[in-house]
Amino acid sequence: MKLLRQLCRDRLAATCLFFISAVLIAGLLAPFITPNDPNEVLMELRFAGSSSAYWLGNDHLGRCILSRILYGIRPSVLWVLIALFISVGIGTIIGFVAGYFKGKTDAVLMRICDVMLSFPGYVMTLAVIGILGVGLENILIAFVLMKWAWFARIIRTSVMQYADADYVKFSKTLGIRNINIMIKHIVPAALPDIAVISSSSFGSMILQISGFSFLGLGVQAPTAEWGMMLNEARAVMFSKPELMLAPGIATILVVSAVNFLSDALQIALDPKLMTSRQKQKQSAAAAAKLIGKEVA
Template identity: 40%
Template sequence: MNEPKAVPISVQINSPTAPARRRLLTQMIKRVGSNKRSMIGLWIVTLFILIAILAPWISPYNPLEQNMDKLLQSPSLNHPFGTDEYGRDILSRIFYGARISLMVGIVGVIISVFFGVAFGTIAGYFGGKTESLIMRITDIFMAFPGFLLALAIVSVLGPGMMNLMIAIGIFSIPSFTWISRSAVLSIKSKEYIEASRSMGSKHSRIIFKHIIPNSIAPIIVLSTLRIATAILSASGLSFLGMGAQPPSPEWGTMLSTGREFLRTAPHISIVPGVAIMLVVLGFNMLGDGLRDALDPKMKL
């Protein structure tokens, strides 16, 4: 009798499959939906995003149009938030200012995510002297307070929206570098990473197919929280005259010009101040909810 031939059995250990990731995404959405705090934050953020998108259609006036017959008017039916020192409608300027603030925050965080994740992934994956060099440079940047670092960068580059976004992006890179490196260090020792290496996969394939997709959760949470920090920092820099320049309807610039009229027309400063507070609060509440939803220790 002929003995049956042995059939080779190959076992491949892969990262979480697409159905598993969909299940995790569904659970995350349910957790976010069941968290009242995160839902309030989501509604606030969504409202300001819609305002920014629809600003040209919902603004009752041109935000740059001056009317010397309506200087420093208090809130009324024609001007719900009043007018400023040049007779410009504050409501319209708030609507258009949402575009500027959200753009600065989102673009600045995109810059931070791109470079921070790149540096953190390289440091965590390759280790050795490369890791030491990247992390020591990161430590130097983290030794400076974020706002002061952004102020120094804008002082060197000069005031302006583009330089403001670059400064906001640079001062947030160290945070993303650290969080990305920590996530990579916990993932690169997993079985599916070792299996991928043993099968001869290139470093680039391992990084882009396994490392980054499975370390994205903390990056999402930090990004949401950092948008709030970026908007607050951008408003502070504009308040100091280092960001958006008049007559741009940026909220920090509106605060700066309105401080001269706090006694006679306090609404000029109160309205943009409340707008900054609400959008920052919304992103912070949403970030806290996402952190709870993406925490594997949390149960539905």
């Protein structure tokens, strides 16, 4: 609740949080709020402009662009969010075990992470696609395989600094079980770091799945997805450039909102950054006041 209040004090962060929440809700309720069937082909409405029935017009097959944008939230945002949760979950477990127990356990787990991280992310994704084939499910599997080791290494570094704290050593001396120590003491301390790295990766994963779909390696037609919609509009990008606006703007807005919210979250969770930002605001206010006096 305290974190939420801090984010709400920042107008930009509050706006981004509201926008992202609205997008997620719209994706969940897409079957109930879309005005038309996203896959209904109406060739007589091919490239039709906006109207009362089709607010954003129709694409090259006469399908409702607005309905496809709303349905595209699911693969472009919701399924990416699920893949992110799975990756963070696996990375958190391995990072906690490696950072808390250290020694041989840490060495073995980190060598496995080093092997996974030795492959470039896009090469790993293309390898998974080449083995399993194109499709949304295979892209999400590639995301999990590509991201968990990175999360594990970062979370392990965060856990190691808390595992050496005096209150953790005191709990060990009292004979409290390791699992209880991690849940009660280390998880709350490391949770802000996990939240920051998760939010910062969310935007890049949205861009990646849209990029693979744009290249024809991700979501396949007729499934609605923002990158796929951009790919379909590419053939008429000079004669009908407006067809690229809706999916392009949707992607830009969501990714920008995620990035702004990630920055605000990092500032809210780091007292040093919060103090620095407050000083900057005070300096800016003082400078504006001084300029106003000089002008007067």
